[in-house]
Amino acid sequence: MLKLSKRLQLIADYVTAGSRVADIGSDHAMLPVYLLQSGKSPSAIAGELNRGPYEAAKKQGADAGLSAQLTVRQGDGLNVLQIGEADTVTIAGMGGSLMSDILEAGHALNKLEGVKELVLQPNVGEEIVREWLLKHDWFLAGETIIEEDGKIYEIMHAVRSADVALRNDDLYDGSFLKLELPSETLFKILKQMGPHLLRNPEPALFKKWRHELNKLGRICQQLSESELAESTIKRDQFQLEMNRIEEVLQCLPTVKPLSN
Numbered sequence: 001m002l003k004l005s006k007r008l009q010l011i012a013d014y015v016t017a018g019s020r021v022a023d024i025g026s027d028h029a030m031l032p033v034y035l036l037q038s039g040k041s042p043s044a045i046a047g048e049l050n051r052g053p054y055e056a057a058k059k060q061g062a063d064a065g066l067s068a069q070l071t072v073r074q075g076d077g078l079n080v081l082q083i084g085e086a087d088t089v090t091i092a093g094m095g096g097s098l099m100s101d102i103l104e105a106g107h108a109l110n111k112l113e114g115v116k117e118l119v120l121q122p123n124v125g126e127e128i129v130r131e132w133l134l135k136h137d138w139f140l141a142g143e144t145i146i147e148e149d150g151k152i153y154e155i156m157h158a159v160r161s162a163d164v165a166l167r168n169d170d171l172y173d174g175s176f177l178k179l180e181l182p183s184e185t186l187f188k189i190l191k192q193m194g195p196h197l198l199r200n201p202e203p204a205l206f207k208k209w210r211h212e213l214n215k216l217g218r219i220c221q222q223l224s225e226s227e228l229a230e231s232t233i234k235r236d237q238f239q240l241e242m243n244r245i246e247e248v249l250q251c252l253p254t255v256k257p258l259s260n
């Protein structure tokens, strides 16, 4: 059986056993091949926009003797899917903006009809993906943050839910942070940093946002060297953003309580 990276394994772990999976932007089709080999999925579709990865995915499926169960299709995003063909859609390893464009285009063509869960791993722009999920009434049931080979990844698991509005209201209620901030600011923070990740902060979360603070600090420093009024406005905005991130990090528990 294929040995997956920690990142891909966590994505695979979120997939509900028995689900027919469509992996969009599959590249070498490592994830669907693993899901088939492990018996977690009875069938899978690997979608690829580009010729090279599409060929690589076909080869991976054939080498694993899985050509009957793994359908490899070349095309843009969810266009490769027929309505009702998949229970789970996974999209990993691309930016959040591209990912939400793919989801939006697929949604407009009803390609997500019948899909019960999404497992998403944006490399950047996680906030855009959370916003897309909220806008389209998906419930973010779980999130994980990990570090692998010096990179930090966030993985999101979204499901359909009858009482999605209520559940999302609860999930994105930032009062647990105990910060004296307007509710819209808390909502924004939760979308940016992850509502589950903030409730159960892992070392990788602190590392990611410390890194982000350093980056913003360097940008502020550069902006301070400019005499343009615009640069001063931008610097002040970044400074506010930094203060807010710092405030959030300060209020989070750094040591997890021991469970009984």
Ligand code: SAM
Binding pocket: 008, 024, 025, 026, 027, 028, 047, 048, 049, 050, 053, 075, 076, 077, 078, 091, 092, 093, 094, 098, 102
């Ligand atoms: N999903 C794999 C992973 O997480 O390891 C591969 C990630 S790879 C960095 C991103 C893949 O997405 C590339 O193979 C690229 O060709 C594909 N891709 C980019 N835009 C796409 C689109 N609109 N539709 C389908 N595939 C796309």
